[in-house]
Amino acid sequence: MPIYETVLDAVGGTPLIRLNRVGGAERARVLVKLEAVNPGGSIKDRIGLALIRAAEESGRLKPGGTVVEATAGNTGVGLAMAAAVLGYQSVFVVPDKMSPDKIRLLKAYGARVEIVPDVPRNDPQNYQQVAQRLADHLAGAAYMGQFEQKANPETHYRTTGPEIWEATQGQVGALVAGAGTGGTISGIGRYLKDQKPDVEVIGADPVGSIFTGPVAPFLIEGMGEDYYPDTLDADVVDRWEAVSDEEAFDMARQLARQEGILVGGSSGAIVVTALKVARDWQKSDWIVAMLPDTGRNYLSNIFREDS
Numbered sequence: 001m002p003i004y005e006t007v008l009d010a011v012g013g014t015p016l017i018r019l020n021r022v023g024g025a026e027r028a029r030v031l032v033k034l035e036a037v038n039p040g041g042s043i044k045d046r047i048g049l050a051l052i053r054a055a056e057e058s059g060r061l062k063p064g065g066t067v068v069e070a071t072a073g074n075t076g077v078g079l080a081m082a083a084a085v086l087g088y089q090s091v092f093v094v095p096d097k098m099s100p101d102k103i104r105l106l107k108a109y110g111a112r113v114e115i116v117p118d119v120p121r122n123d124p125q126n127y128q129q130v131a132q133r134l135a136d137h138l139a140g141a142a143y144m145g146q147f148e149q150k151a152n153p154e155t156h157y158r159t160t161g162p163e164i165w166e167a168t169q170g171q172v173g174a175l176v177a178g179a180g181t182g183g184t185i186s187g188i189g190r191y192l193k194d195q196k197p198d199v200e201v202i203g204a205d206p207v208g209s210i211f212t213g214p215v216a217p218f219l220i221e222g223m224g225e226d227y228y229p230d231t232l233d234a235d236v237v238d239r240w241e242a243v244s245d246e247e248a249f250d251m252a253r254q255l256a257r258q259e260g261i262l263v264g265g266s267s268g269a270i271v272v273t274a275l276k277v278a279r280d281w282q283k284s285d286w287i288v289a290m291l292p293d294t295g296r297n298y299l300s301n302i303f304r305e306d307s
């Protein structure tokens with residue numbers, strides 16, 4: 001093991017793990033990539049530093065400035081971690097449907113958190129609009145823009161995609177991932193297809209999200225949208241599968257209790273989808289499922305004692 005200069009050097013290089021008990025025999029071709037082992041507990045640690053560097057390079061963020069972002073929580077942690085190392089302040093705008101655990105986490109990193117109602121994107125109270133206004137009015141502040149900045153999918157093209165390719169020695173036939181900004185699925189999907197054009201890319205989508213439509217409220221956090229973000233390259237996705245909140249949360253609890261893998265509801269939805277893909281799978285290649293974050297973010301909802 002190398003000695004790292006900062007915690008940021010410990011981001012990435014996450015393990016691929018077989019499933020041993022959930023689902024049926026179809027689980028044999030599924031590998032899960034456990035992003036929970038990143039230092040901040042999610043896949044968004046990967047983009048924190050990249051978004052800050054993009055803002056510095058464009059001149060929007062200056063030394064001692066403030067990082068501002070609209071986040072479901074995890075991007076906030078990734079950014080707060082990088083901001084702490086690099087000497088920036090951070091302010092995050094979070095929709096009120098997000099778990100209280102995540103809000104406490106952001107504050108633990110020294111960030112200021114503004115909570116707004118979970119309303120559609122065209123509403124002035126929407127978290128992205130509020131964060132953008134805040135960045136415009138606060139001296140020295142810069143909006144990070146995970147939904148717009150190409151640095152987001154590029155990070156996955158540069159890091160997460162090659163990790164999967166190398167760990168499977170090219171024996172990967174399908175990628176299953178969720179999409180919030182779409183950075184994960186677009187960056188990894190594009191990288192894998194550039195290596196091997198017949199790799200299938202399947203998006204797991206909450207019932208109520210636009211990618212499988214029609215738009216309606218849902219409880220799964222971090223994936224699913226009510227519009228197509230700039231950072232989603234929809235052409236990379238071969239098909240989408242809708243998953244209900246109930247199926248997703250039930251699978252998250254099964255993963256903890258049967259596999260010892262404590263992850264969030266979006267990971268549950270992604271494993272449900274990967275097992276569905278595996279049922280009709282004829283190839284010997286692996287189906288790789290991206291598990292975005294740790295279940296520690298959801299102790300007060302998905303993993304309540306009575307659930």
Ligand SMILES: Cc1ncc(COP(=O)(O)O)c(C=O)c1O
Pocket residue numbers: 042043044074177178179180181182183184185221222223264266267292293
């Ligand atoms: C909790 C969580 N964070 C992050 C992501 C990845 O999202 P993005 O599309 O923004 O890369 C997902 C997607 O499944 C997620 O569920």
